[in-house]
Amino acid sequence: MNAKQIDQQTLLKDEKDPLTHTPVHLLSLDGVGKHYGNIIALRDVTMAVDNGRVTCVLGDNGAGKSTLIKIIAGLHQHDEGVLHVMGDERKFNSPRDALDAGIATVYQDLAVVPLMPIWRNFFLGSELTTGFGPFKSMDVQKMKDITLKELAAMGIDLRDVEQPIGQLSGGERQCVAIARAVYFGAKVLILDEPTAALGVKQSGVVLRYILQARDRGLGVIFITHNPHHAFPVGDRFLLLKRGKSIGYYDKKDITLDELTAQMAGGAELAELAHELEQLGGHTQALREVQAEVAEVAEAAYESNAKRH
Amino acid sequence: MALVTAPAPKTAADERVAKRSPLSTLMARPEVGALVGAVVLFIFFASVSGTFTQPNALATILYGSSTIGIMAVGVSLLMIGGEFDLSTGVAVISSALTASLFSWYFSMNAWVGVVIALLVSLSIGFINGWILVKTKLPSFIVTLATFLMLTGLNLALTRLIGGSVSSPSISKLDGFDSAHAVFASSISIGGVEVKITVFFWIILVAIASWVLLRTKVGNWIFAVGGDANAARAVGVPVTKTKIGLFMAVGFCGWVLGMHNLFAFDAVQSGEGVGNEFLYIIAAVIGGCLLTGGYGSAVGGAIGAFIFGMANKGIVYAQWNPDWFKFFLGLMLLLATIVNLIVKRRAELK
Numbered sequence: 001m002n003a004k005q006i007d008q009q010t011l012l013k014d015e016k017d018p019l020t021h022t023p024v025h026l027l028s029l030d031g032v033g034k035h036y037g038n039i040i041a042l043r044d045v046t047m048a049v050d051n052g053r054v055t056c057v058l059g060d061n062g063a064g065k066s067t068l069i070k071i072i073a074g075l076h077q078h079d080e081g082v083l084h085v086m087g088d089e090r091k092f093n094s095p096r097d098a099l100d101a102g103i104a105t106v107y108q109d110l111a112v113v114p115l116m117p118i119w120r121n122f123f124l125g126s127e128l129t130t131g132f133g134p135f136k137s138m139d140v141q142k143m144k145d146i147t148l149k150e151l152a153a154m155g156i157d158l159r160d161v162e163q164p165i166g167q168l169s170g171g172e173r174q175c176v177a178i179a180r181a182v183y184f185g186a187k188v189l190i191l192d193e194p195t196a197a198l199g200v201k202q203s204g205v206v207l208r209y210i211l212q213a214r215d216r217g218l219g220v221i222f223i224t225h226n227p228h229h230a231f232p233v234g235d236r237f238l239l240l241k242r243g244k245s246i247g248y249y250d251k252k253d254i255t256l257d258e259l260t261a262q263m264a265g266g267a268e269l270a271e272l273a274h275e276l277e278q279l280g281g282h283t284q285a286l287r288e289v290q291a292e293v294a295e296v297a298e299a300a301y302e303s304n305a306k307r308h
Numbered sequence: 309m310a311l312v313t314a315p316a317p318k319t320a321a322d323e324r325v326a327k328r329s330p331l332s333t334l335m336a337r338p339e340v341g342a343l344v345g346a347v348v349l350f351i352f353f354a355s356v357s358g359t360f361t362q363p364n365a366l367a368t369i370l371y372g373s374s375t376i377g378i379m380a381v382g383v384s385l386l387m388i389g390g391e392f393d394l395s396t397g398v399a400v401i402s403s404a405l406t407a408s409l410f411s412w413y414f415s416m417n418a419w420v421g422v423v424i425a426l427l428v429s430l431s432i433g434f435i436n437g438w439i440l441v442k443t444k445l446p447s448f449i450v451t452l453a454t455f456l457m458l459t460g461l462n463l464a465l466t467r468l469i470g471g472s473v474s475s476p477s478i479s480k481l482d483g484f485d486s487a488h489a490v491f492a493s494s495i496s497i498g499g500v501e502v503k504i505t506v507f508f509w510i511i512l513v514a515i516a517s518w519v520l521l522r523t524k525v526g527n528w529i530f531a532v533g534g535d536a537n538a539a540r541a542v543g544v545p546v547t548k549t550k551i552g553l554f555m556a557v558g559f560c561g562w563v564l565g566m567h568n569l570f571a572f573d574a575v576q577s578g579e580g581v582g583n584e585f586l587y588i589i590a591a592v593i594g595g596c597l598l599t600g601g602y603g604s605a606v607g608g609a610i611g612a613f614i615f616g617m618a619n620k621g622i623v624y625a626q627w628n629p630d631w632f633k634f635f636l637g638l639m640l641l642l643a644t645i646v647n648l649i650v651k652r653r654a655e656l657k
Contacts, residue, residue: 075541096543107541113534115601116527124531125543127524137522 024087026051026219027072027103027188033080034067041067043080045245047238049188049219054210056222056230058263059240065223068240069190072221073105074098099125104186106177106194114166118158119147121165122180146183154179154209171202178209182216189213190221195229207233227259239263338595339607341646345593345639346614353621360624363500370502373616374509375564377609379583380590381512382553382560384608385520387591389553390533390600391447393436395454396561397583402458403429403565404575405466408475411483418483418570426562432458433558437551459581466577479573491563492571505567509609512560516605529553533600589636590615593643614639 025048033043042064049055059065070076071083074092082089085101092098098105112121119140128139128146147161154175165173174194181189191210195203210233214220224230230237237254239247239262247262276286353360379396386393406428411421432454440450463473470476478484494501520526528549531539540546569575592598593614594607618635622628 073541095541099543105541107538113531113538113601115534115597116530120527120530124527124539127527129524136524137518138524138527140522 025049025084026086027221028084029072029081030084031081032068032071032078032083034071034076034078040243042071042078042240042243045081045238045240047236047245047248049221051187051217051219052214053235054214054220054222054233055236055238056224056234057238057240058224058227058230058259060225060263062242063240064243065225065240066192067243069105069192069221069223072098072103072188073190074103099184102185102187103190104181104184104188105190105192106174106181107192112165112173112177115164117162118151118165118168118176119144119161122147122150122161122176122183126184150179150183151176154212155205169202170198171205174198174206175209178206178213182213182218186218188219188221190223192223193225194222195224195226203229225263227256227263231256231259338597338602338604339610340595341649342594342607342610342614342643345643345646346610346617349614349617349621349639353617353625357621357624357626360621363498365620365624367500367502367506369616369620370506370613371616372619373613374503374505375567376586376590376615377509377612378505378512378564378567379557379560379587380594380608380612381509381516381605382557383587384591384594384596384603384605385516385529386553386557387588387596387598388520388533388600388603389529389550390536391440391550391553392451392588392598393447393554393557394451394584395432395436395458396557396587397580397585398455398458398462399429399432399558399561399580400565400568400583401462401575401577401580402432403562404569405462405475405577407566408478408569408575409466409469411481412476412478413469415481418478418481418487420483421478422487422566425565426559429558429562429565430555431558432561433555434551437554440554441547441550455584462577462580473577475575475577477573478569484570484573487566488570491566491569505564508563508567509612512563513605513609520605525549525552530601533597533602535601586615589640593640611643614643 027049029045029047032045034041035043045064045068047055047057057065057068067076071078072092074095074097077091077093083091085103090101092101092103095105113124116124123138123143128143129136130139131137144161148158151158151161156172156175156179165176168176178189178191178194194206194210198206207229210220210222214233222230222234235251237247237249237251237259238245239249239259249259276289359365379400383393383396403425407418407421407425409421410416410424411418414420436447436451436454439445440447443450466475467473491504493504495504495507496502520529528539528544528546531544532546532549536546568579590611591603591608592611594603594609594611596603596607615636618639619632622632622635
């Protein structure tokens with residue numbers, strides 16, 4: 001499963017052609033692995049990110065999604081395989097390193113400081129300054145104006161960028177974090193489970209921001225455990241399970257049902273059914289799980305048949 | 309309070325973000341609770357004591373406040389940055405002892421001792437911060453250990469070098485008079501002698517406020533106290549910020565230590581124990597959140613002023629000074645409760 005095998009053919013129905021095509025991948029991983037002591041957290045992961053494309057990383061809890069993004073974001077270093085940024089082999093020593101290489105991460109816990117005003121959060125770590133030497137101070141008015149403008153561009157209308165960011169809703173905070181990454185010239189945007197804690201409507205809003213970021217030419221890595229969120233926006237799908245890649249697909253090669261089947265793992269569902277059976281009782285629950293096993297198997301079979 | 313509960317404007321673009329009234333914006337400032345407390349206390353002492361509002365008495369109160377306030381500046385910043393320091397009380401004395409013992413033992417110019425003391429004070433701060441970020445132990449443990457070690461070192465080294473519990477007099481040394489003029493003189497304003505520490509205090513508060521509100525380092529201080537992991541993830545140098553804060557506390561300790569030394573000509577090696585709590589109390593009364601991420605330098609200054617008023621006010625009111633500690637405890641409790649109420653009310657608005 002080589003990252004280079006996948007070309008940039010797929011265009012979604014309403015997708016714009018990427019503004020620029022780079023001859024090399026924006027970011028690519030080849031056989032990347034990581035272990036903590038004797039625990040193998042991740043092994044042999046191969047994937048690529050291009051501008052104007054969304055690469056989805058799917059997997060259940062403990063599949064190694066967090067480890068993967070921590071490597072790309074510079075919080076951890078991989079100890080196997082290679083990571084290329086624009087064709088150059090890299091190993092990030094700190095989040096600052098990754099940021100300087102144009103890789104911005106929006107974390108699950110959002111990396112915002114709840115008690116601080118929105119504009120201070122927006123520019124945290126990259127403050128604008130005026131003056132020089134020891135008299136360098138923050139350009140507060142400019143920072144407030146830009147925050148207001150950038151958030152308006154993302155569709156959030158705020159009157160008061162002075163309010164603590166903790167007062168915003170989960171979806172709005174995601175949006176601030178995404179707008180921040182876009183503003184600071186990120187080339188690659190990593191989104192760590194942005195829809196995990198959100199309701200249906202808020203999730204839809206966040207998915208729209210993902211597409212907006214993509215249309216602005218960013219390469220997006222979208223981490224999620226929900227294939228229904230990943231499939232509509234993704235161009236490529238990397239499936240992880242127990243720290244290993246179990247599949248890397250281009251959108252044209254896979255359907256939502258197949259993705260779901262792979263994700264939910266027909267095998268796991270069967271196991272669950274078996275365990276329920278052994279416990280005895282709970283006939284209603286057992287019947288439901290068995291029905292689902294059959295459904296998943298059928299879907300996988302059908303789409304296989306369609307392709308071959 | 310009537311204005312605070314006034315109805316929100318009806319024509320808001322987003323119904324969830326109603327425009328705040330200027331008053332509720334003011335009420336959301338961290339130091340407002342302390343300011344209200346300070347005004348109440350001032351009126352109270354002014355009404356029970358005729359001498360309390362005399363210019364000379366005010367200068368004395370300001371001097372008392374400044375000896376707490378200088379340290380409260382550093383301690384407030386550190387508390388906003390999410391840490392606190394129990395070694396500050398004895399670190400002040402360590403600084404003073406270093407200056408006096410060094411210049412006395414080598415019979416050098418007093419200014420040499422002053423510079424060495426600055427280096428020692430900054431080093432104490434650096435070591436506190438460095439151990440903290442390397443071991444990730446709570447600052448309570450790290451600085452408690454420093455507190456005990458410095459207490460011991462102060463006593464042992466003073467006896468070893470000077471042969472007494474008090475450092476030897478350095479008033480005969482070269483440079484003593486100029487150092488005295490810089491660190492311990494008085495400036496006459498309209499016939500009232502105001503101690504120079506009051507001006508140090510005001511300058512330090514002004515610098516700290518500017519740093520906190522108008523520089524990126526200030527942004528980092530709020531961030532490392534509010535959520536260190538989030539701050540690190542967006543590229544804030546958390547380690548440097550925390551170590552820098554401990555060194556700023558060290559610097560404040562040096563300023564106060566030099567005053568303690570040059571106001572007289574010797575220092576008692578056992579002094580300073582317990583003062584660290586006064587600085588922390590001043591910061592907390594001033595609205596700094598113990599858990600970090602919220603507060604102001606001005607708040608710490610108001611906290612120190614409340615302390616100074618209570619301390620001297622009891623004397624001017626001709627009460628028994630035994631009551632002072634009780635009074636301080638009560639002030640701390642009331643101020644923090646007022647802060648809590650004001651903050652909740654402001655956040656609801």
